Amino acid sequence: MRALPDLSLYLVTDSRLIGQKNLLSVVEPALKGGVKVVQFREKSMEAKEIFDVAMELRALTSKYNVPLIINDRLDIAQAVDADGVHLGQLDLPVEKVRKILGANKLIGFTVHNEAQAKAANQMDVDYVVAAPVFRTNTKLDTRGLLGFDGLRSILKVSKKPVIAAGGISLKNIAEVVDMDVDGVVVVNPIMTSDDPQLSAEKFVNMLTPMKI
Amino acid sequence: MRALPDLSLYLVTDSRLIGQKNLLSVVEPALKGGVKVVQFREKSMEAKEIFDVAMELRALTSKYNVPLIINDRLDIAQAVDADGVHLGQLDLPVEKVRKILGANKLIGFTVHNEAQAKAANQMDVDYVVAAPVFRTNTKLDTRGLLGFDGLRSILKVSKKPVIAAGGISLKNIAEVVDMDVDGVVVVNPIMTSDDPQLSAEKFVNMLTPMKI
Numbered sequence: 001m002r003a004l005p006d007l008s009l010y011l012v013t014d015s016r017l018i019g020q021k022n023l024l025s026v027v028e029p030a031l032k033g034g035v036k037v038v039q040f041r042e043k044s045m046e047a048k049e050i051f052d053v054a055m056e057l058r059a060l061t062s063k064y065n066v067p068l069i070i071n072d073r074l075d076i077a078q079a080v081d082a083d084g085v086h087l088g089q090l091d092l093p094v095e096k097v098r099k100i101l102g103a104n105k106l107i108g109f110t111v112h113n114e115a116q117a118k119a120a121n122q123m124d125v126d127y128v129v130a131a132p133v134f135r136t137n138t139k140l141d142t143r144g145l146l147g148f149d150g151l152r153s154i155l156k157v158s159k160k161p162v163i164a165a166g167g168i169s170l171k172n173i174a175e176v177v178d179m180d181v182d183g184v185v186v187v188n189p190i191m192t193s194d195d196p197q198l199s200a201e202k203f204v205n206m207l208t209p210m211k212i
Numbered sequence: 213m214r215a216l217p218d219l220s221l222y223l224v225t226d227s228r229l230i231g232q233k234n235l236l237s238v239v240e241p242a243l244k245g246g247v248k249v250v251q252f253r254e255k256s257m258e259a260k261e262i263f264d265v266a267m268e269l270r271a272l273t274s275k276y277n278v279p280l281i282i283n284d285r286l287d288i289a290q291a292v293d294a295d296g297v298h299l300g301q302l303d304l305p306v307e308k309v310r311k312i313l314g315a316n317k318l319i320g321f322t323v324h325n326e327a328q329a330k331a332a333n334q335m336d337v338d339y340v341v342a343a344p345v346f347r348t349n350t351k352l353d354t355r356g357l358l359g360f361d362g363l364r365s366i367l368k369v370s371k372k373p374v375i376a377a378g379g380i381s382l383k384n385i386a387e388v389v390d391m392d393v394d395g396v397v398v399v400n401p402i403m404t405s406d407d408p409q410l411s412a413e414k415f416v417n418m419l420t421p422m423k424i
Contacts, residue, residue, distance in 0.1 A: 046302035046303070047284055047302065047303045047304050048301075048302045048303055048304065048305070049302070051304050051305065051308070072259055073287060074287035074290075074291075075285065075286035075287040075290075075304060075309075075312070076304070078286075078287075078312050079286075079304055079305075079308040079309070079312065089260075090258035090259065090260045090261070091258070091259045091260055092259050092260065092263050092287060092288070092291055093260070093263065093291075096263070096291040097287075097291070100287070100290050100291065
């Protein structure tokens with residue numbers, strides 16, 4: 001049986017946000033600052049390039065003893081021996097992915113509403129990501145925003161750990177943490193920071209109540 | 213040990229060419245007409261949709277006892293139990309894919325020149341696709357055209373079965389077949405045909421010398 005890692009501060013990468021910077025030059029300080037999970041999300045590169053970057057992230061996250069999750073591409077996850085995959089509603093079916101990946105890997109699953117959260121209760125997924133809670137400019141294909149009410153309704157029905165995602169910032173994180181989520185996805189505030197380590201540390205400080 | 217199937221008439225699908233038609237409404241008559249391999253190539257759909265269509269193609273090709281190959285997405289190939297994958301120079305590394313897929317599945321590999329064909333000789337791939345031989349409007353990212361000379365140089369050095377691809381039509385196929393290729397990839401002449409079965413039959417007739 002797989003153990004669930006600390007999901008409290010969950011970084012999702014987005015290479016569109018870092019200009020000419022190397023992805024690792026942002027992720028490594030973020031890890032030093034206390035990021036607990038790294039999800040590599042990359043839609044635009046060719047598979048070989050995604051694989052090459054994922055291999056680098058695999059080495060880096062292993063060094064910091066942090067799980068590496070690959071968005072969507074189960075094949076990339078297998079090829080780099082990632083700790084798991086993250087699936088959206090439009091990705092491969094969970095049951096197929098579980099069968100291929102085996103019982104020892106993590107599967108995260110995005111839910112956009114209460115009905116999807118209920119459906120996820122019946123699936124062999126390790127956690128759900130409730131998204132998008134707030135407005136964000138990294139996901140252009142967002143459905144309706146959950147807001148606090150939508151997030152609350154998902155937390156109420158979910159039997160899985162729930163990570164809140166979408167527009168989480170230092171300004172709104174206190175209220176999200178108060179809602180008893182299992183973690184928060186952070187993208188912009190860390191990916192676009194001039195000091196990703198300091199940014200991650202600020203989030204860690206806000207998350208401390210979750211661990212009490 | 214896997215047996216190499218008849219590769220002589222190798223259909224690569226392209227949903228951009230069929231407008232509002234259902235892909236199966238083109239592929240099934242093509243199979244009736246004698247297509248020997250179906251490669252499902254789809255870059256624009258979400259993974260779930262690719263999976264759904266691939267499942268339909270899996271059932272259809274099994275009915276006609278024809279191998280189904282998935283372009284690029286090893287994970288889709290595994291999820292639908294396809295007969296193999298096709299990799300380009302910018303896809304996942306062959307050795308990783310072979311390790312994940314196992315020895316019983318087919319791996320095809322695209323080569324654009326003699327050097328890549330020589331490199332492929334050392335890889336655990338079942339066949340190479342030499343491309344693009346002629347001009348085509350389905351592949352916008354083509355490198356230099358091989359022409360007859362380039363195809364000949366690949367055939368000369370390759371120790372793998374060679375399938376010619378790119379702009380193969382009824383007008384030029386006779387000369388390609390004369391060069392002793394192991395098969396031809398056909399896209400446009402079948403995908404855009406009003407009568408895919410008849411189109412496939414015409415190609416089969418031109419390929420008959422390959423079987424003597």
